[in-house]
Amino acid sequence: MALFTLGAFAPEPPFVHGQVPRTAVLYCNLGTPDSASTADVRKFLREFLSDPRVVEIPRVLWMLILHGIILRFRPAKSAAKYASIWTAEGSPLKVWTEKQAKLLQGWLSQRGHAVQVRYAMRYGSQSIASQLDALKAEGVTRVLVVTAYPQYSATTTASVFDAVYQWAAKVRNLPELRFVNRYHDHGHYIQALAVQIQRYWKANGRPDQLVMSFHGVPERTLTLGDPYHCECLKTARLLAQALGLGKDQFKVTFQSRLGRAKWLEPYTEPSLIALGKAGVKRVDVVCPGFTSDCLETLEEINMEGREAFLHAGGQEFHYIPCLNDDTAWITALCEISQEHMAGWPTLTRPDAAALAAQRQAAIALGATQ
Numbered sequence: 001m002a003l004f005t006l007g008a009f010a011p012e013p014p015f016v017h018g019q020v021p022r023t024a025v026l027y028c029n030l031g032t033p034d035s036a037s038t039a040d041v042r043k044f045l046r047e048f049l050s051d052p053r054v055v056e057i058p059r060v061l062w063m064l065i066l067h068g069i070i071l072r073f074r075p076a077k078s079a080a081k082y083a084s085i086w087t088a089e090g091s092p093l094k095v096w097t098e099k100q101a102k103l104l105q106g107w108l109s110q111r112g113h114a115v116q117v118r119y120a121m122r123y124g125s126q127s128i129a130s131q132l133d134a135l136k137a138e139g140v141t142r143v144l145v146v147t148a149y150p151q152y153s154a155t156t157t158a159s160v161f162d163a164v165y166q167w168a169a170k171v172r173n174l175p176e177l178r179f180v181n182r183y184h185d186h187g188h189y190i191q192a193l194a195v196q197i198q199r200y201w202k203a204n205g206r207p208d209q210l211v212m213s214f215h216g217v218p219e220r221t222l223t224l225g226d227p228y229h230c231e232c233l234k235t236a237r238l239l240a241q242a243l244g245l246g247k248d249q250f251k252v253t254f255q256s257r258l259g260r261a262k263w264l265e266p267y268t269e270p271s272l273i274a275l276g277k278a279g280v281k282r283v284d285v286v287c288p289g290f291t292s293d294c295l296e297t298l299e300e301i302n303m304e305g306r307e308a309f310l311h312a313g314g315q316e317f318h319y320i321p322c323l324n325d326d327t328a329w330i331t332a333l334c335e336i337s338q339e340h341m342a343g344w345p346t347l348t349r350p351d352a353a354a355l356a357a358q359r360q361a362a363i364a365l366g367a368t369q
C-alpha cells in the first residue's frame with residue numbers, strides 16, 4: 001500500500017532552469033453551441049445557465065426551474081433562432097472570436113512582441129481549462145487573460161476569471177497571471193466604435209435616432225454592486241461624445257431579458273416599438289457591448305428588433321454590425337494587451353517600425369506629438 005498520495009495535483013513536466021520565459025494572451029468569450037441542433041443547444045444552455053455567476057437565485061430552486069422548465073422548452077426555440085444565423089463556418093460568435101485572436105496574434109507579432117495568442121470559450125467547446133493546459137504544455141510562463149467583454153460584469157467577466165482560478169487551483173507550477181477587468185472607457189475601444197459607426201453612416205446616411213443596445217442583466221445585480229450598468233452608460237456617453245451626438249439623438253437600452261424578474265431598463269424592444277409609434281422614421285441600432293456579432297445581435301436585434309420597429313410604424317431600420325474583424329478594433333485589442341503586459345519582456349524587436357506604429361496610434365487618439 002502506498003504511504004503517500006500525491007493529492008489533487010497531476011504530475012507536470014519538470015521546470016527547466018534557463019528556460020526562456022514565454023508569454024501568452026488568452027482571449028476569452030462566452031461560448032456558443034457546437035451546432036444549431038436542439039441537443040447541442042440544450043447541452044450549451046445547461047452548462048451556461050448552471051453557472052451561479054449567471055443566475056443568482058437559491059441553487060435548489062433554480063435547478064428545479066432550469067431542469068423542470070427551461071431545459072425542456074428553451075433549447076428547441078433557441079435552436080431555431082441559432083439556425084437562422086448559422087454560417088457555413090459555424091456559429092458567428094465562434095467565427096469572429098477565432099478570427100480576432102488570429103489577427104491579434106498577427107498585430108502583436110508585427111509590433112515585435114513574442115506572444116502567443118489563443119482564444120477560449122467560457123462555456124462549450126474550446127474551454128478555458130483546455131487552452132490553459134495547451135499553453136502550459138507549450139512552455140508558457142506568463143498569461144494575460146483578456147475578455148471579449150468591454151464592460152465588467154460578475155455574470156460574464158468574473159465568471160471567466162472563476163474558470164481560470166479553477167484551473168489554477170489544480171496546477172502545481174503556475175504561470176504568472178494577469179487579468180484585464182474592463183476596457184469600457186479605453187480610448188482605442190471608443191475610437192473603434194466611433195469609426196465603425198461613422199463608416200456606416202458615410203455609406204448609408206444618418207438616422208433620426210441611434211439606439212445603443214447593451215445586453216441586460218437582472219436589476220438586482222446593480223444594487224448588489226455590479227458596475228456593469230454604470231460602465232455601459234459611460235461607454236455610451238463617450239461614444240456619443242466621439243460621434244458629436246446631442247442627448248436627444250441617441251438612446252441607451254438593454255436587451256436579452258430572461259425570466260420574469262426586473263432587468264436593467266429601458267428594454268430594447270419596447271423602446272424600438274415606442275420610437276416607431278412616436279413617428280421616428282429611421283432608427284439605427286448598434287450593440288457596443290458585443291465585440292462579435294452573435295445570436296443576440298443578428299437575430300434578436302437585426303431580425304426581431306427590426307420587425308418590432310417597422311411593425312410599430314417606423315420606416316427604416318438599420319443594424320450597424322459589431323466590431324468583429326475591424327482594424328481599429330484589433331488595434332484596440334493590441335493596445336489593451338500591450339498596456340497590461342507592461343514589464344513583461346515580450347518585445348524582441350523594439351525596432352523603429354514597431355515604435356513608430358505605436359506612436360502613430362497614440363497621436364491618432366490625440367496624444368501630444
Ligand SMILES: C=CC1=C(C)c2cc3[nH]c(cc4nc(cc5[nH]c(cc1n2)c(C)c5CCC(=O)O)C(CCC(=O)O)=C4C)c(C)c3C=C
Nearest residue numbers: 030031032033054078093153155156215217258294295296
Ligand atoms: C440569466 C441569464 C443571462 C445573463 C445574466 C446574461 C448576461 C450576459 N450575456 C452576455 C452575452 C451573451 N449572451 C448570449 C446568449 C445568451 N444569454 C443568455 C442568458 C443570460 N445572459 C442566454 C440564455 C443566451 C443563449 C441564447 C438564448 O437561448 O437566448 C450571447 C450569444 C451567444 C451565441 O452563441 O451567439 C452573448 C454574446 C453578456 C455580455 C451578459 C452580461 C453583461
Ligand SMILES: [Fe+2]
Nearest residue numbers: 030215256296
Ligand atoms: Fe447572455
Ligand SMILES: [Fe+2]
Nearest residue numbers: 256295296300
Ligand atoms: Fe436573446
